[in-house]
Amino acid sequence: MIGNRSIYILLTILLLSCESETRSSLEVSNIRVFSPMPGSSAGVAYMTIINNGENSVTLNGVRSPQFEYVEIHENVLNDGIVRMRHLDTVIIYGGDSAIFEAGGKHVMLIGAQPDTAVGSDITLELYYDDGEVSVTTTMLNRLSSE
Amino acid sequence: MDRISKIVAIGFVTIALTGGSLFLYYGLHSVRAEPQYSTVLPSAMDLPQFNLTQHNGTRFTRDELRGSWNLVFFGFTHCPDICPATLTQLAIAKSQLAAEGYETPNIVLVSVDPERDTPDKMAEYLSHFGSDISGLTGSTEEILKLAKALGIFFAKSANPNGDYSVDHSAAILLIDPNAKWHALFQAPHKIEHFVRDIPILTGAR
Numbered sequence: 095m096i097g098n099r100s101i102y103i104l105l106t107i108l109l110l111s112c113e114s115e116t117r118s119s120l121e122v123s124n125i126r127v128f129s130p131m132p133g134s135s136a137g138v139a140y141m142t143i144i145n146n147g148e149n150s151v152t153l154n155g156v157r158s159p160q161f162e163y164v165e166i167h168e169n170v171l172n173d174g175i176v177r178m179r180h181l182d183t184v185i186i187y188g189g190d191s192a193i194f195e196a197g198g199k200h201v202m203l204i205g206a207q208p209d210t211a212v213g214s215d216i217t218l219e220l221y222y223d224d225g226e227v228s229v230t231t232t233m234l235n236r237l238s239s240e
Numbered sequence: 241m242d243r244i245s246k247i248v249a250i251g252f253v254t255i256a257l258t259g260g261s262l263f264l265y266y267g268l269h270s271v272r273a274e275p276q277y278s279t280v281l282p283s284a285m286d287l288p289q290f291n292l293t294q295h296n297g298t299r300f301t302r303d304e305l306r307g308s309w310n311l312v313f314f315g316f317t318h319c320p321d322i323c324p325a326t327l328t329q330l331a332i333a334k335s336q337l338a339a340e341g342y343e344t345p346n347i348v349l350v351s352v353d354p355e356r357d358t359p360d361k362m363a364e365y366l367s368h369f370g371s372d373i374s375g376l377t378g379s380t381e382e383i384l385k386l387a388k389a390l391g392i393f394f395a396k397s398a399n400p401n402g403d404y405s406v407d408h409s410a411a412i413l414l415i416d417p418n419a420k421w422h423a424l425f426q427a428p429h430k431i432e433h434f435v436r437d438i439p440i441l442t443g444a445r
Contacts, residue, residue, distance in 0.1 A: 128324070133364030136320035165401070169322050171427055175393055176322050177407040180400055196325035197428055203320075237328050237368060 119147030120186075120222070122229050127216045128236040130206055137161070137233070139201035139218060140194045148188040152223040160216050162205030169197050275440050277425060277433035284420035290385040292350070295362040295375035305419040309345035309442050311434075312413045314392050316353035316406050317365040323349075324368075326410070326429055331369045333434035342439050345414065350386060351377040352394035352408045390421060414441055 121144040130137040145151050156164045166181040176197075184199065186192045194200050201218065210216070210233065217230045287302050294300040311330060315323035327349065334344045349366065351357035354377045362375030377383075387394060394408035410427035423441050425433060439445035 130320070131317065131324050131365050132368050133361045134317050134320065136318065138320045138324075163401075165399075167321070171410060174409050174411055174426055175407055176410045176427065177397065178319075178321070178405045197322050200321045235368075236324055237331065 120145055120151060120227060122220065122227060125218070125229055125231045127203070127218075127231055127233045129212045129233050130203075131236075135205055137203040137206060138196075139203060139216075140196065141201075141218075141229070142191055142193050143184075143186055143220070144191040145186040145188055150185055150187045153184040153186065153192070153220060154182075154223060155221045156201050157219045157221070158203060158217055159219075160207050160210045160214065161203040162207075164218075165202045165204065166199065167202050168199045171197065273440050273445060275423070275437040277430070278414070278423050278437045278441060279426070280423045280441065281421060284416055284418070284422050285389070287415070287419055287421060288385050288389050291382050292376040292378035292386070293359050295359050295366055295377075297359050300374065300376050302419050305348075305415050307417055309343075309417060310348050310415040311345045311438075312348045312350060312386075312390065312415055314350045314352050314387060314394060314408050316351050316408075317357050317361055318353060319406070322410065322427075326412070326427075327369050327373070329429055329431045330412070330434065331373070333431045333438070334372075336431070336435050337438060342444050343442075345438065345442065347373045349373060349375045350383060351375065352383065352387070352392075352406045354378060354380055354383060414438075 123142050123144065125139065125141040127139045128137055139156075143153065153166070156166060158164050166184060168179050168181050170177050170179060181199065184192050192199065203216075212233055212235045214233045215230050216233050217228055220227045220229070287305070289302050292300045294304075313326060313330065315326065317323075327347070330347050334347065337344045347369075349362070351362065357375075357377045359375070359377060362377055366373045366375045386392075390411075390413050392409040392411065392413075394406055397405050397407050399405055410429075412425040412429065413421055414423040414425075416422040425437070
């Protein structure tokens with residue numbers, strides 16, 4: 095019994111250490127949040143998520159306290175036609191990165207809270223299969239930031 | 241003429257011919273700059289008559305395209321990513337060209353989502369980019385007249401949240417002052433592509 099318990103404890107420690115290793119291996123950089131255009135309810139966030147670990151990590155969703163709901167989209171340009179598609183998950187393989195940028199993958203921010211404007215701090219909560227990472231940045235005006 | 245003089249003379253002639261050829265080659269190529277990032281139509285194409293409404297509520301037909309160059313882009317105000325990114329690129333390219341002293345084309349955004357894009361909505365949206373962008377909307381039938389003539393496709397696409405997006409061609413069309421389709425920029429777009437090619441396409445460089 096004691097032997098089994100020790101194995102369980104050891105396994106738990108091992109799993110926890112793997113989890114924290116995978117999470118700490120993620121690096122979020124080049125984060126830009128652009129405010130919704132006048133008359134439009136949707137803002138957009140761009141970033142680069144680098145997976146410095148060996149194992150693949152899945153991004154299952156994004157939330158933000160400053161927006162009603164957040165969706166991950168991808169614009170696909172095919173034969174000159176842009177098609178926007180929902181992504182339920184984004185897999186970032188070990189040693190690889192996911193780039194969210196204009197015309198490609200992007201995080202669509204819908205329904206800004208009333209006091210959210212250019213200059214507001216925006217928090218993005220990134221939900222991975224093994225945990226959560228929060229990043230905060232200032233919301234920008236696209237035209238004056240390009 | 242002795243042998244050495246002959247060799248010297250041939251040498252001079254060779255240098256003169258090579259130099260002259262290089263001068264002509266580079267001279268001609270620098271005079272006739274070619275567009276690099278856009279495609280010029282073999283011959284400018286007539287546009288059909290269409291009847292749309294501008295963001296300020298005025299009527300906008302093919303005749304409103306006459307008299308100046310126009311860059312026409314199809315998009316919609318609920319598009320959070322590529323449409324504002326493209327309009328921002330166009331606005332920046334236009335201001336860069338204006339700073340260099342070029343006369344710049346008007347920018348025209350034609351809505352592919354007339355259901356949601358009322359003239360008021362477009363006016364509010366375009367206020368972000370400066371006063372000289374025209375937003376056109378109207379019936380789907382009238383928008384299709386212009387879109388089809390310019391080879392532009394668009395179609396609604398349902399989102400899982402019950403909302404919808406609009407798939408659409410991302411090309412930007414250059415219309416000449418005779419309201420004829422002259423050239424096009426294919427996506428992906430870049431500010432430097434517009435800045436380099438627009439003065440060449442309009443004959444300003």
